[in-house]
Each structure stands twice: as C-alpha cells, then as structure tokens.
Amino acid sequence: MTAAFVAAGLGIIPGIAQAADPVPVAAGVAEAIAEASTSEGFHSPADRTIRTTLPTATDGKAKANAKTAAPTAQAAEAAPAEQAALDAGANPTLAVDVSGTSYTAHGIELTALITSADFALDIVVDWGDGKTDTFTAQGNHELHASHTYDKSGEYQVQVKVTDTANAVQATNGGAFLTPGADFTPHTPTRLLDTRNGTGAAVGKVPGQGSARVKVAGNASVPAGVTAVALNVTVTETIDSGHVTAWPGASYDRPNTSNLNYTAGRSVPNMVIVPVGEDGYVELFNGGWQPVDLIADVTGYFTRASASGYTSMTPARFVDTREGVGTARGKLAARSAFTTGIGGLQGVPQNVTAVALNVTVTEPEGPGHMTAFSGTGPVPTASNLNFVPGQTVANAVIVPVAADGTIKIFNGAWSPTHVVVDVVGYYSPDSKAAFLPFTPFRTLDTREEAYGWPGGRFRAREFITKGFTPEAATGVEAYVLNATVTETRGTGFLSVAPSPYALPAEGEPAAPAGPRPVSSTLNWTTGDTVPNLVQASDGDHGVITFWNQGHEDADLVLDVFGVYQTK
Numbered sequence: 001m002t003a004a005f006v007a008a009g010l011g012i013i014p015g016i017a018q019a020a021d022p023v024p025v026a027a028g029v030a031e032a033i034a035e036a037s038t039s040e041g042f043h044s045p046a047d048r049t050i051r052t053t054l055p056t057a058t059d060g061k062a063k064a065n066a067k068t069a070a071p072t073a074q075a076a077e078a079a080p081a082e083q084a085a086l087d088a089g090a091n092p093t094l095a096v097d098v099s100g101t102s103y104t105a106h107g108i109e110l111t112a113l114i115t116s117a118d119f120a121l122d123i124v125v126d127w128g129d130g131k132t133d134t135f136t137a138q139g140n141h142e143l144h145a146s147h148t149y150d151k152s153g154e155y156q157v158q159v160k161v162t163d164t165a166n167a168v169q170a171t172n173g174g175a176f177l178t179p180g181a182d183f184t185p186h187t188p189t190r191l192l193d194t195r196n197g198t199g200a201a202v203g204k205v206p207g208q209g210s211a212r213v214k215v216a217g218n219a220s221v222p223a224g225v226t227a228v229a230l231n232v233t234v235t236e237t238i239d240s241g242h243v244t245a246w247p248g249a250s251y252d253r254p255n256t257s258n259l260n261y262t263a264g265r266s267v268p269n270m271v272i273v274p275v276g277e278d279g280y281v282e283l284f285n286g287g288w289q290p291v292d293l294i295a296d297v298t299g300y301f302t303r304a305s306a307s308g309y310t311s312m313t314p315a316r317f318v319d320t321r322e323g324v325g326t327a328r329g330k331l332a333a334r335s336a337f338t339t340g341i342g343g344l345q346g347v348p349q350n351v352t353a354v355a356l357n358v359t360v361t362e363p364e365g366p367g368h369m370t371a372f373s374g375t376g377p378v379p380t381a382s383n384l385n386f387v388p389g390q391t392v393a394n395a396v397i398v399p400v401a402a403d404g405t406i407k408i409f410n411g412a413w414s415p416t417h418v419v420v421d422v423v424g425y426y427s428p429d430s431k432a433a434f435l436p437f438t439p440f441r442t443l444d445t446r447e448e449a450y451g452w453p454g455g456r457f458r459a460r461e462f463i464t465k466g467f468t469p470e471a472a473t474g475v476e477a478y479v480l481n482a483t484v485t486e487t488r489g490t491g492f493l494s495v496a497p498s499p500y501a502l503p504a505e506g507e508p509a510a511p512a513g514p515r516p517v518s519s520t521l522n523w524t525t526g527d528t529v530p531n532l533v534q535a536s537d538g539d540h541g542v543i544t545f546w547n548q549g550h551e552d553a554d555l556v557l558d559v560f561g562v563y564q565t566k
Helices: 026-037 059-067 080-087
Strands: 041-044 050-053 095-101 107-115 120-126 132-138 141-148 154-163 168-177 182-193 210-214 227-235 241-246 259-261 267-274 280-285 292-302 308-319 335-340 353-361 367-373 384-386 392-399 405-410 417-427 433-444 462-466 475-485 491-497 521-523 529-535 542-547 554-564
Touching (some): 026 433, 026 554, 095 154, 107 154, 132 141, 182 227, 182 308, 182 367, 182 392, 182 433, 227 241, 227 259, 227 280, 267 392, 267 529, 267 554, 280 292, 308 475, 308 491, 308 529, 308 554, 353 367, 392 529, 405 417, 417 529, 433 462, 475 491, 475 521, 521 529
Parallel strands (some): 367 392
Antiparallel strands (some): 050 168, 095 107, 107 141, 120 132, 120 154, 154 168, 210 280, 241 259, 367 405, 462 542, 475 529, 475 554, 491 521
C-alpha cells in the first residue's frame, strides 16, 4: 500500500457510501453530563442569613411605609405580638435559604427560599463574576434563577433581599465551583517509565495488574488538578491486551479501554483522564502477560480560569509528501522542523496549545516522534512509536510557542514522512470547559448492542451517530476513544461532524456529506488500533465515522467526556 493512501484519500477509487442505521447516544450522554455536573454545588440554610438594618430618611417615614403597606388576610389573622412587630416595621421572619447546583460545565441553577411577612421585596442575585440579576417578590417566595459563567473557577454567589418598607435586608449565599475545568499546557514530561523506575519501581506491570501514576504535585502539576492529558505507551509486549486509565482509589474501573496492543509492538495513545482525589491516575494492564508502561504529561485541567477549547473541522497543516507546512521530502533522522499554527487556517494567534493528529508514514527504520513547543529543547517524552514501513497515527496535545509555532522531532535514525492535522485548539478566549464523566461504550460493531443492528463496519462506508441531546446544550466537542479491530486490509478512519441532521423515524438516511481527507487512525491487516478523538458534532449534533479502507473492519467507540460552553 502506498503512502498516498495514508491520511489524504489519494489514490482511492471513490465508492458510493451508504450510511448504516443511525445510532443515537444522546440518552447516555445526557445522563453522564448530569451525573458529572451535579456532583458540585452548595447549600446555605436560612439560619445563616445575615440581617441588616438599613438607614432610612426618617424613622417616621419608615413607620408610615410599614403601616400603609397593603394588608392581607395573613396579616389580619396574625397573632397580636406578630402584628405588633409588623406594625413596628421589623419583619422579624425575613430570611433566605440559598442553594446552587449545576447540570452543565459552566452553569449554575440557583434556588432561593425567601421567608418574609407580606411586604414588597427587592431581590439582587450577585453571581460573583461582576454580573447581577434583579427580581421582585411579595412575602414568602421561591426564586429560581440560572447563570452561565464565561470561565471555570470558584465564584461567591450572594442573594440579597431588601424590605424597603421595614428598612431591613437579609443576605445569604455560598461558594460555587464550576464542574467544568480549563486546560493548562505542560512541557511534555515523563511521569512513569517502568523500564527504569521513573515514577514506580523497576519492573513490568503484571497481567491484570496496575501501575499508579502520581500526577498532582508531580513535575509542577498543581494540587487540585481534576484531569490530565497523558501520552500512554505500552511496550515490551509478549501477548495481546489492552490498557485502561481511570482515577483509581475509590473509583470503579470502567469497562472501557484506552489503548490496545499485540505481541512485539510498542503502542502509544493520548489519554485524557480524571485524577483521583489522592492525586493519582491508575493504568490497568488488561492483558494476561506483563508489559512495560510509559506515561508522559502534556497538560492538565483545573477549575482555575485558564484556556478553554475550540473544536475545528480537521485541517491539514503539514504533509511532507506534498511540501505542506514544511519542506517537501522526508524528515531526516534525528532532526526537527518548525511549523506555524497560530494565525493560520482559522486558528487564532493567542493559542496556548493545539490538539493534533500526527501521522508517520513510510518510515525507513524504527523510532519515535515527538511534538513540542516551537521554542525550547526536545523533551525526553514521545508521542508515537513506529517500525519500518509502518503507518501510525496518534492524537497529540502540544503547547504552542508565543510566536504561534510547534516543532516535530524525528527520533529515529532513519528518515520518515510526517502528516499533521489540527482538530482543535486551546486559548484564553475559548469558553468550552472539559467535563469528564464515567466512561461508557456507545458502539461495538462486533455485538448487537448499543442500538447497533449487528454487522461489520463496511468498507468505503460510514456510520452516523447522533450525540447531543436537547438537555446537553453548548457541547463544543466530545472526547472519544476510537478503536478499529479485526482488520482484513489496510485503511484509515476519518471522523467529522455531519452537515445533516439525523432523519426522523421512517425517513431515508441523510447523505453523508463530503468525504474527509484527514485521518484519525491508520491500520494494516490484523491490526487493533486505538486513538483519542476530540470530535465536534457540528450544528446538528451528529458525527460521521468513515471506513476509508477497501475491506470491512470493526469499530469500537468509548465516550470519556465533553467540552461544554454552558
């Protein structure tokens, strides 16, 4: 198979793609988002209310206002002592119970239970970000209000209820921490290498065993980190298996996988995984034989305001076969090229990091590839590994230098071609925060499950899946793991948002739209190949997965989280 086939769609005889039955996953996504976001919130009961007596123009005017307030049946039937207090303008029952929760990455749903005598009330909700909302009420009142923060962080929410007639004010509130988290890029740094004892004792991870990776407080990653971007590599394999990353400790290991491996192969994959409360991530070796594991950090997520995410339709920035983004011709051994990212093809100038899919093809020898900032030395970490003649792709999140550049280093002693596709970027102006949730499988073409009618992922065809439910507004992109297995030929997978909505029940399938030219992962006969996918579902909440090969294969999709602006 020639390199022209790889990641560019060149040399392929166009076929007529016929969509498989649409597979909706909205219900699972909605449930996962709700579960992840409602874990945060606050409640400040009424007995914490702070009452303040307000200055008035004259005491007589305040009393007159109180005495001339509209009478009600409740006030008329009040006990003599209570009525006396009301006449005095004290409104002794004035208090407010405040609670805040969320169903999205940046949103808060506030409930204020106001207890008051039957007087007119002015209510001000201070959201803690410089914005306020005002309301009016009369007597006892249940207020519901919502707000969306522009950035992740902790905000002091305050509800202030003013009874002007009685010159009294009640204030209550609490600290609200957004469920979503922003991204901070990190110079690629090795946190774990079981071959030499980095981050763990020297020695392979046994079959059905785990390695724990210290993240928080390690290599300048701060405490309080909620999730981490790791490049995980399995090597020195003697059998087949898979690796699962999860927070460990008190969390149940999910029935999903982050990367798959076969005997004699070194396989990397980008992983975005929540960090446990103890600051660790756990890597489970799902095979029956021992393996070595490597983990390199490339960034982390915290609830402090930093960089949000913006998704893109995959765009080609580098192709050494064509001279796109760099000089034409293979990247020489032990050398690097610099390419511009910021300010090109819709990527703004002020990006802090970029989400890439890097593909190596036609390598003349074994080696590894490293993507890093356009300034600074070559890090010791690697992003993908390859053997002679292999075409391999891997997702990469890499810091971008102040001048908008990144570098790609060929760590092999032989030249190779390199292809780089940009799928999204992180910047201070991007509003989408990462909301991780318990991973779940949404498709496995090997089974009649997850709404799939059964049957393999047919060659030159596509699978269309509806993702965003009505309840999950503001989703910028999904964090998925795509695995292609049981391959019978050579090919590659493309993932892109669909330009069409899902058809109603009984209607014919919508067309697929243009066939993408970018690749998400590549395979050869007999391969099982995983890759992280950060995919937008476009304007219609639909993602299309293309089998760009000429042979059938099987496709497995696991969902790990969303980027959400709301």
